[in-house]
Amino acid sequence: MGEFAVPVLREETMSNGFTIPILGGERRRQVLNEVLKFKMRPDDVIVATYPKAGTTWLQEIVWLICNNADTALARKVKLTDRYDWVEGGEYRPTEGFKKLDSRPMERTRFIKTHLPFQLLPTELQNEAIGKLIYVARNPKDNCVSFYHFLRMHKTAHEPGTLNEFTERFYRGNVPRGSWFDHVEKYWQISQERRSNMHIVLYENMQRNCKEEIRILAKFLEKDLSETQIDIIANHCAFDNMKDNDSVNFSHFVAAGVFDDSVSKFMRKGQVGDWKNHFTVSQNQEFDDVLRKKTKDWTLKFDFE
Numbered sequence: 001m002g003e004f005a006v007p008v009l010r011e012e013t014m015s016n017g018f019t020i021p022i023l024g025g026e027r028r029r030q031v032l033n034e035v036l037k038f039k040m041r042p043d044d045v046i047v048a049t050y051p052k053a054g055t056t057w058l059q060e061i062v063w064l065i066c067n068n069a070d071t072a073l074a075r076k077v078k079l080t081d082r083y084d085w086v087e088g089g090e091y092r093p094t095e096g097f098k099k100l101d102s103r104p105m106e107r108t109r110f111i112k113t114h115l116p117f118q119l120l121p122t123e124l125q126n127e128a129i130g131k132l133i134y135v136a137r138n139p140k141d142n143c144v145s146f147y148h149f150l151r152m153h154k155t156a157h158e159p160g161t162l163n164e165f166t167e168r169f170y171r172g173n174v175p176r177g178s179w180f181d182h183v184e185k186y187w188q189i190s191q192e193r194r195s196n197m198h199i200v201l202y203e204n205m206q207r208n209c210k211e212e213i214r215i216l217a218k219f220l221e222k223d224l225s226e227t228q229i230d231i232i233a234n235h236c237a238f239d240n241m242k243d244n245d246s247v248n249f250s251h252f253v254a255a256g257v258f259d260d261s262v263s264k265f266m267r268k269g270q271v272g273d274w275k276n277h278f279t280v281s282q283n284q285e286f287d288d289v290l291r292k293k294t295k296d297w298t299l300k301f302d303f304e
């Protein structure tokens with residue numbers, strides 16, 4: 001791990017009583033408490049995900065839908081400068097909600113978050129304000145992708161072996177907490193009352209990206225031509241995004257935060273890669289946990 005100290009993950013309770021494992025440190029807890037008080041604007045666009053569910057992919061698509069498929073501008077300005085990570089100040093003091101507050105009133109703000117619904121700005125939890133897009137991915141691929149990400153991330157905590165990591169993934173003892181609770185809560189909210197909320201499944205994006213772009217454009221109230229839809233789908237295809245320095249996090253590699261000799265940020269981008277990782281018995285165990293934890297869910301995932 002070289003010059004970086006590996007931070008410890010600790011269960012912390014936020015000011016609204018919600019408990020979640022975070023990388024230890026008082027500042028991080030303070031930032032999450034500040035996010036609860038963050039002031040939303042009616043035309044905010046928020047992309048929320050459990051980490052490694054396809055955030056970057058959807059961020060790029062959503063931004064292009066909202067910006068007339070302007071791929072030239074998208075290549076020029078890094079995704080991390082087009083979106084602010086609302087809880088990002090947890091890691092970099094000048095980022096996140098502070099930067100969002102300084103964004104001009106007349107421009108749409110693009111916001112990324114991995115927070116569970118219960119830690120979103122309270123205003124966003126209570127009101128249908130802005131447009132909230134949640135991306136979910138089947139938990140086996142999500143878990144494997146998260147594992148590789150933590151391996152290559154030099155300032156995240158160590159995932160251990162895949163066996164150890166899956167065990168912690170089941171228990172929710174990973175950054176951003178339980179996948180099951182995260183997805184279930186956003187799904188429930190989207191079903192109950194959110195006219196401003198749309199759920200996208202990673203696997204549906206893989207199956208029919210253009211159709212999902214059409215649905216997203218309708219949700220975002222943007223008129224796109226078929227040519228623009230083609231341009232967005234092509235620009236956002238995995239093979240194109242992996243070579244695009246505006247979205248592939250190569251600047252994090254250059255800054256020494258990611259070690260791409262261990263694993264790439266744009267790693268495989270497939271449905272069913274879990275099969276290359278889990279043994280038969282690990283898969284059975286995953287299925288057992290999944291069955292118990294999701295027995296009442298109407299939301300179903302494709303695993304291959």
Ligand code: A3P
Pocket residue numbers: 049050051052053054055056057141144145146148236237238239241265266267268269270273
């Ligand atoms: P893998 O590790 O399975 O390859 P996030 O953006 O939430 O961190 O998610 C990263 C995951 O999304 C990685 O999954 C990455 O390869 C995948 N991904 C990124 N861009 C993609 C694209 N254009 N098409 C398909 N998958 C993509």
